[in-house]
Amino acid sequence: MGLKVAVVGATGAVGTELLRILEERSFPVDELLPFGSARSAGRSVRFRGDEVPISELRPDALAEVDLSISAAGASVARSFVREAAENGTVCIDKSSAFRMEPDVPLVIPEVNPEALAGAPRIIAVPNCTTIVALMALAPLHRAAGLRSVVLSSYQAVSGAGRGGVSELAEQTEKLASHFEELGHPDVETLPAGAVFGKTIAFNVLPSIDRIDEDGSTGEEVKTVQESRKILALEDLGVAATCVRVPVAVGHSVSLHARFSKPITSGEARELLSEAAGVELRDDPSNGVYPSPLDAAGRDDVLVGRIRGVPGHDDTLQLFACGDNLRKGAALNGIQIAEQLFRSA
């Protein structure tokens, strides 16, 4: 017997990957219920060769549903998750709505699967940048004890959803025909869209999400708080700078990590080469290093550029890239479902 599975936000960038991965991994879906906004209702999604009509999410829509995987935003999640969970649906939510709730486990299955004990009804999927960073850091943390991280990110526009992708595509087309002028741009006439506010094509924007009173962005705060919760390290020092780059899919992080014990780059390479969900790409003199285009469409997080820091035998630098829509969101959610329903 398979499961009755709802996919909320089925037409978005992450929703599309959710459907694709449910198929790829032959997840035991008996009945698929795709939900979208009022705008999407009436359209359909393709799943296992069938066209499945999209419904609008209404209060009683999840009755009898075994599993809901939601790729919708925090306000949609807040509108239905608690009630659905009370009515017996296991709700895996990729929004930020429940991540820091004490009763909600925040889970990367390769990193903290123990948080899934006790048959939780609501499980949060961490922020995409946090997932990519911790997939690289957790195997090293288990060996040497992570003390602090300085993180700078290179985040793809699809992290802001389909709208982010179209904004990059449109601006690229507009600016590509004026390529020679990019060295002396007329700032007044540069294209700016609703998603990023400023030009993202041929630019980088060091500001993702709202700014809080100490000058950090929401994205940076998430990275700090979620890393602490997932690793169960209350005092972990995380200094993050989150930056949007003109990449369609694939988040990258430059990491400078300090540990409690000495650890060499060789040891790190060995640990990461054996880590589940990680692919070591670390032979830079032969052109082998991670890049987001290499990570896009793949399950593994790619890790490379592993180096020590002279004079600090407890510190490593590394670079990691992961598909923000897959391991950074949809795949991680489905892996959680696989853990929870494996014994079912």
Add this chain to the structure above:
Amino acid sequence: MGLKVAVVGATGAVGTELLRILEERSFPVDELLPFGSARSAGRSVRFRGDEVPISELRPDALAEVDLSISAAGASVARSFVREAAENGTVCIDKSSAFRMEPDVPLVIPEVNPEALAGAPRIIAVPNCTTIVALMALAPLHRAAGLRSVVLSSYQAVSGAGRGGVSELAEQTEKLASHFEELGHPDVETLPAGAVFGKTIAFNVLPSIDRIDEDGSTGEEVKTVQESRKILALEDLGVAATCVRVPVAVGHSVSLHARFSKPITSGEARELLSEAAGVELRDDPSNGVYPSPLDAAGRDDVLVGRIRGVPGHDDTLQLFACGDNLRKGAALNGIQIAEQLFRSA
């Protein structure tokens, strides 16, 4: 009386900016001698409304030249600079050939103008990333004493010259029509060019320059060594990760800087708002922060996203963007010339 000025590498990305800035700043050029490779010889450059023919650089070409500003690579620089300097020409060189030579000052005029004392004949212009980072850090260093820096860069393709710019333009055109496939790219068919080796369009590449035995790239090593020389801090800890991004012009750096004394983000803002060559862009909740497109074509290095690190009153995070062809190369070279010939 003006000067007889040679511009070596006059047709390249930096050379073009050199000519533009010599005009903009009314530098006292009496006679301009533009030099290029054999391929460029016979062509001409436009300077103050005239077409000036380009010559090939030959051994005796710089006789009688007061000032040579070279935007050529290290091997070209090695072929002529020492001899020209011995014959009386002041040689300002932007290549890496002489930067670490003990007898050659490595100068950012706003940072270490004292290094120009003693009428040096060869003066090296630092690497573009180093210049952008130190323009932001030096004013804070003077107040609080810099101890260590973790740096991640976001470097424009023009840092690799005109070839880098064309490679981005060509790949962008090729991939823009397959934009929807970037989430699941066929890695085998991605365009790769001679300059970057891999696809730079819609990608980021954490590898610039050759790899040395400890796994650092040449670009990263330059950042470390040059920062120490310019700031005269032999033991300065610099952990750098240098990354190419699909930006035409404008290098960015994410900086995590530790000082010898406590320093607040407010103090840093005040220091940077008064620093020559720096423009503070730090009101992120109103969308005011630096981006490379905002820095392109401008003289000032833009600095923003200034924040403390909770629990560490001696540490700041900041983000800086500068035009790699101008302040990162051509402008910095001409500012050196202005200092040296001011009293002439």
